[in-house]
Amino acid sequence: MSVHVVxxxxxxxxxxxxxxxxxxALRRLDPDVTVTFLGTSSGLEARLVPExxxxxxxxxxxxxxxxxxxxxxKVPFRLRGAVREVERLLEDAQADVVVGFGGYVAMPAYLxxxxxxIPIVVHESNARPGLANRIGARFAAAVAAGYPDSGLTGxxxxxxxxxxxxxxxxxxxGRAGACESFGLDPAxxxxxxxxxxxxARSINRAAVAAAGAxxxxxxxxxxxxxxxxxxxxxxxxxDASSSYKVLPYIDRMDLAYAAADLAxxxxxxxxCTELAAVGLPALYVPLPHGNGEQRLNALPVVEAGGGLIxxxxxxxxxxxxxxxxxxxxxxxxxxxxxxAAARFGRRDGDTALAQLILDTAGSER
Numbered sequence: 001m002s003v004h005v006v007x008x009x010x011x012x013x014x015x016x017x018x019x020x021x022x023x024x025a026l027r028r029l030d031p032d033v034t035v036t037f038l039g040t041s042s043g044l045e046a047r048l049v050p051e052x053x054x055x056x057x058x059x060x061x062x063x064x065x066x067x068x069x070x071x072x073x074k075v076p077f078r079l080r081g082a083v084r085e086v087e088r089l090l091e092d093a094q095a096d097v098v099v100g101f102g103g104y105v106a107m108p109a110y111l112x113x114x115x116x117x118i119p120i121v122v123h124e125s126n127a128r129p130g131l132a133n134r135i136g137a138r139f140a141a142a143v144a145a146g147y148p149d150s151g152l153t154g155x156x157x158x159x160x161x162x163x164x165x166x167x168x169x170x171x172x173x174g175r176a177g178a179c180e181s182f183g184l185d186p187a188x189x190x191x192x193x194x195x196x197x198x199x200a201r202s203i204n205r206a207a208v209a210a211a212g213a214x215x216x217x218x219x220x221x222x223x224x225x226x227x228x229x230x231x232x233x234x235x236x237x238x239d240a241s242s243s244y245k246v247l248p249y250i251d252r253m254d255l256a257y258a259a260a261d262l263a264x265x266x267x268x269x270x271x272c273t274e275l276a277a278v279g280l281p282a283l284y285v286p287l288p289h290g291n292g293e294q295r296l297n298a299l300p301v302v303e304a305g306g307g308l309i310x311x312x313x314x315x316x317x318x319x320x321x322x323x324x325x326x327x328x329x330x331x332x333x334x335x336x337x338x339x340a341a342a343r344f345g346r347r348d349g350d351t352a353l354a355q356l357i358l359d360t361a362g363s364e365r
Contacts, residue, residue: 002032003361004093008109009101010039013196014270016048018125018349019101021161023054025354033358036093038086038105045105059085061104079108086112097121097141097361102133110136119360123353124150125160125269127296142360144353146269147300158356159349160273165254167347169278178258182245184220189328192260192280194224194250200266202315203285204229207264208236209317210324215243217325222259224250254278261334262327264320267298267309273349276301279342281308281334283323288312306341 005026009019016039023035037054039045040061049056060082086108090098098113099121100106106122110132113120119141124133127147137143137152145152146160179186191214195203204225214221221244225233230248237244250256253274257263263282265271275282284307286294301307310323327334 002034003030003096003358004034004036005357005361006036006038006090006093006095006098006109006113007101008038008098008105009103010037010043010045010105011103012268013044014125014268015101015103015105016043016045017163017270018123018161018353019045019099020048020052020054021163021350022099022123022353022357024164025161025350026357029351029354030358034093036089036095038089038109040104043104057089059089059105059108079111082108083111083115087116090116090118097357099123099357100133100136101125102130104132106132106136110139114139121353121357121360122152123158123161124152124155125273126150126293127269127300128291128293130291141363142356144356146273146349147297156356158352159346160269161350161353162270162274162277162347163254164350165252166257166274166277167350169254169258171258171278171280174255174258178255181252181255182222182247182259184222184245184259186259188218188220188243189262190220190222190260191262191264191324191328192222192224192256193264194256195226195266196268196271200226200285200287201229202312203264203266204233206315206317206320208233210321211237211244211317213317213321214324217328219243219325219328221245222250222256223247224256262324264324267294269293269297272297272301273345276306276341276345277347279306279338279345281306281327281337281341283308283310283320285310285312285315301341301344304340304344306337306344 007019009015037049037056122136122140122143125146143155144158145155148157176186227248234246257278267284267286284298
């Protein structure tokens with residue numbers, strides 16, 4: 001009898017990508033496993049899950065306010081409706097285990113699974129857990145974390161599930177082909193700049209201001225700007241554009257990592273985990289909002305010697321060039337940082353979590 005796993009990971013890439021990687025690992029370990037994704041129509045999962053051949057069931061979105069607002073009074077009613085829908089789904093699917101990755105989708109999934117007495121596995125990618133996972137972990141059969149000190153009682157440090165295109169990446173072997181795909185020269189130092197799927201305004205602004213200094217020093221730049229900013233940034237870099245490649249979005253981040261010697265980026269959990277796994281040093285500019293989790297995400301790899309941190313408020317064209325150029329002109333230090341990042345990173349988070357899920361389902365049976 002095959003195991004039926006329900007994965008609740010919706011909203012942002014930080015929730016969706018680990019769920020997708022876990023589904024792939026589950027199928028590798030048990031070809032007979034059945035996987036159902038829970039998501040909302042407004043999250044990235046609405047596009048990514050079907051694109052990768054997954055079965056997605058949509059439930060109502062239940063946002064949880066970070067601060068007391070009038071909307072908080074609506075949460076119990078919205079949550080109750082979502083929980084009922086998930087309860088029906090779990091019963092119809094005869095689910096054996098529910099796995100949550102945090103976010104809007106996880107809370108109703110945890111509550112429905114608890115009511116149905118279906119075992120729960122919680123995975124937390126961030127260094128500081130969100131509300132849904134803090135609650136879910138209290139009655140979960142197993143808790144896994146991407147960081148050693150997640151703050152969740154009983155959590156096992158398994159790393160974060162990553163795509164096989166990342167975990168199998170050999171940056172050195174793939175550099176020439178990756179550079180060619182972006183129109184870059186593999187013999188020159190390359191900086192990868194990105195701020196997530198929507199870009200990051202402060203990073204974009206500082207990168208444009210630093211373009212002259214970087215290109216003037218012989219550095220190439222590969223800049224993923226976000227779809228709404230690409231044309232303006234191409235115009236702003238002007239004459240530097242032959243060495244400054246502007247893309248609205250990069251679908252093949254494995255190629256971007258292989259082409260780069262150094263990255264400039266935010267510090268979301270997936271970004272930090274992927275960069276460490278492939279051994280790419282980075283200048284992390286944590287998002288200055290939220291509960292401070294992005295700085296905490298970057299700190300361990302930075303303390304291990306695999307990156308640097310700059311506060312968003314300190315980010316200017318001059319400060320960016322001033323941090324990047326000394327590194328790019330010191331290959332020995334850059335190589336040491338790459339090695340430190342790789343030692344800190346983990347590439348087996350998908351298999352480790354998938355095995356935990358199957359073990360949990362089996363033991364409960």
